[in-house]
Amino acid sequence: MAEGTTAGTVRLRIDGPVAELGLDAGRLNLVTRALLRDLGAAVTALAADPAIRCLILHGGPAAFCAGSDIREFSALGANASEDKILFEDHVLRQVAALPFPTIAAIDGPALGGGFELALACDLRVLAESAKVGLPESRLGGLAASGAVRLARLVGPARAKEILFTGMILDCDSALAWGLVNRVAAGSALQAARELAAEIAQRGPLSNRLAKTLVDAALDLPVDAALSRGNAAQQKIFDGEDLREGAAAFFAKRAPVFGPGARD
Incomplete structure (x- = not known):
């Protein structure tokens, strides 16, 4: 379509x-x-x-x-x-x-x-x-x-x-x-x-992962959901969005994030 x-x-x-x-x-x-x-x-x-x-x-x-x-x-x-x-x-x-x-x-x-x-x-x-x-x-x-x-x-x-x-x-x-x-x-x-x-305007990878974690919080035992949270957090540090967000913070400008899926 x-x-x-x-x-x-x-x-x-x-x-x-x-x-x-x-x-x-x-x-x-x-x-x-x-x-x-x-x-x-x-x-x-x-x-x-x-x-x-x-x-x-x-x-x-x-x-x-x-x-x-x-x-x-x-x-x-x-x-x-x-x-x-x-x-x-x-x-x-x-x-x-x-x-x-x-x-x-x-x-x-x-x-x-x-x-x-x-x-x-x-x-x-x-x-x-x-x-x-x-x-x-x-x-x-x-x-x-x-x-x-x-x-x-x-x-x-x-x-x-x-x-x-x-x-x-x-x-x-x-x-x-x-x-x-x-x-x-x-x-x-x-x-x-x-x-x-x-x-x-927010981090696209952050929002995608946040959605999965909120859903996991309702579907999974707390330990399993927290483990997924740890893995998601690592994806954030592995990706480009956080680096761009930190650079924009120190440069006092709005961050420019790339495509939605960056994992």
Whole structure:
């Protein structure tokens, strides 16, 4: 997928080291196989680009992503795993596994599968007027990957309340409960661009390794995670970024870091 192009249901824009993927699947950006296929292909291409230091995933003012197309449910039944569940999980894992920081810019509702997509990103910026939630229990459904990622994000008690009640949270509640990192008075996309620009100025290898270590802290026993931290720290001292940062510090100038992957 080339820069500045639309491939089916997603749009790609690259501004220096920051990539933007815009969902373009209709007014509500419903989660369909076509959207998942296009998103997965775009994410695969971006993951291989060492120059990318941050990704912004966004929708539109009408909806970041309003979730799955309920009209598809009746036809799934016993084939749901092969026709939807496993494929959707695969794409969400691809988003979560991207080697650089990711931000979901939420200017419109992010509900159900749409909020699961936002939860697969590292950070979330929410517009004041937007709402988020996992309301599947209202229909007798379940946000499976959302339950796991939400619990890791906000803890079991709050995650259970959100899932059990199917509550939809406004910006104040979402921020207070830790579902989002920032609330934007205006455009969430613009606020996400400002945050991404700040992230892109920092050491790219440092940020990539920091992401792996935070994830390891949740996945591994503490000794194993600390051992990975030691190995990551050695990569920092072996690389060029730290030398450039130290030289810039003494020269009283901004550091100029190279490509994102320098290990």
